[in-house]
Amino acid sequence: MEQLEKTIERIEKPDMAMKKKAMQRLADQARPAGSLGILEPISAQLAAIKGTLDVHLTEKIVITCAGDHGVVKEGVSLFPPEVTPQMVENFVNGGASINVLARQSGARVMVADLGVNFDFSPEMPIFHKKVRKGTSNFTKTPAMTRDEAVKSINAGISIVDELVKNGNVDIIGTGDMGIGNTTPSSAIIAAFSGISPSELTGRGTGINDAILANKIRVIEKGLELHRPDPNDAVDVLSKLGGFEIGGLAGLVLGAAAHKIPVVCDGIISTAGALIAFELAPGIRDYLFAGHRSVEKGHRFMHERMDLVPLLDLQFRLGEGTGAAVAFQLLDAATRILAEIKTFEEVAIINAQK
Known part of the structure; x- marks a missing residue:
């Protein structure tokens, strides 16, 4: 636990004086107050994180964490687990959805193997952080x-540490790959919230009514069998989660400790962010919700962390796609704060009186 505890201890509040200064500049700009909606508080939040009114998110990276799940044996997904390593190779070769959308946002994509049931070549350019070849059937x-569980979280923390050591990182987006991983993600929010799995569980990759009903039963069985402690995030992760979900939690914790803003993607990435939040609520100051997916449980995660999603595009893919698209909005937010002139700067007198 030592690495995890030390990382949590390093998480500090952003520069609140800078945030106040940013909010004042936004209020003074030559336009109606509040007219740029949620981009305004986002720009102030970024200013607080970076300690400047002129934020530049030049070095963007999406980290897609991959892992397999024993619960797939219960028939909760349309796709077989063999797809997970195939998609990892697709990410590395630049041919997946996340690669295309990240390129449009000026971001690079890196993959982390936290628990894929496959032996990748040591030379493959990914983060080799495998805890085990897939979780057990919960x-x-x-x-x-x-x-x-702790090892998976620490792996995510280590990835951020390595990125920072090797060069500048301005913002991180989190993504996932793991057949069946909407099942543990839905189980996680059910464990923390106490809300019935029937209210939280969605169709993942597009399962039919019969598979959905089975998926709900599977989650209910896991909750009843293990009775995870909602006051112990590591307990929840260990009993119901995935290695990539632990890695995603570590990414958020590591980013917050290094004062790097982090954008979570869909329900799986947000499950990881939720684990991080339950361990260290201070990560909330560094966290942005890239979008709201069609997965029912995603909304409950956002509400628990008091996050307003930047987009609602009816995505249900994962990989980091929603985070990559949201990067463009965050870039826009930095520019409205730095570049829109104030009334004083353009010599407009008594404009709002």
Whole structure:
């Protein structure tokens, strides 16, 4: 736990004096107050994180965490687990949806293997952080041990540490790949909120009514069997989660500790962010919700963390796609704060009196 605890201890409040200064500049700009909606508080939040009114998000990276899930054996997904390593290779080769959308946003994509049931070549240019080849089936046993849960979180923290050590990182987007991983993600928000899985569980990759009903039963069985402690995020992760979800939590914690803004993608990335939030509520100051997906549980995650999603594009893909698209809005937010002139700067007198 030492690495995790030390990382949490390093998370500080952003520069609130700079945030106040940013809000004042926004109020003084030559336009109606509040007329640029949520881009205004976003720009002030970024200013507080970066300690400047002129924020530049030049070095963008999406980190897509991958892992397999034992619960897939319960028939909760349309796709077989063999797709997970195939998609990792697609990400590396630049041919996936996230690669295309990240290029449009000026971001690079890197993949992290946290628990894929496949032996990748050590030379493959990914973060090799495998905890184990897939989680256990949580309808039978806990998804992982507590030590493995902590190891997965620490792996995400280490990725951020390595990125910072090797060069500048201005913003991180989180993404996922793992067949069946909407099931543990829905189970996680059910465990924290106490809300019935029937209200939280969506169709993932597009399952039919029969598979959806089975998916809900599977989550209910896991909750009843393990009774995860909602006051212990590591317990929830270990009993119901995924190695990539732990890695995603670590990315958020590591980013906050390094004062790097982080944009979470869909329900799986947000499940990781929720684990991080339950461990260290201070990460909220560094966290942005890229979008709201069609997955029912995603809304409950946002509400629990008091996050307003930047977009609602009816995405249900994952990979980091929503985060990549949201990068463009965050770029826009930085420019409205820095470049829109104030009434004083353009010599407009008594404009709002």
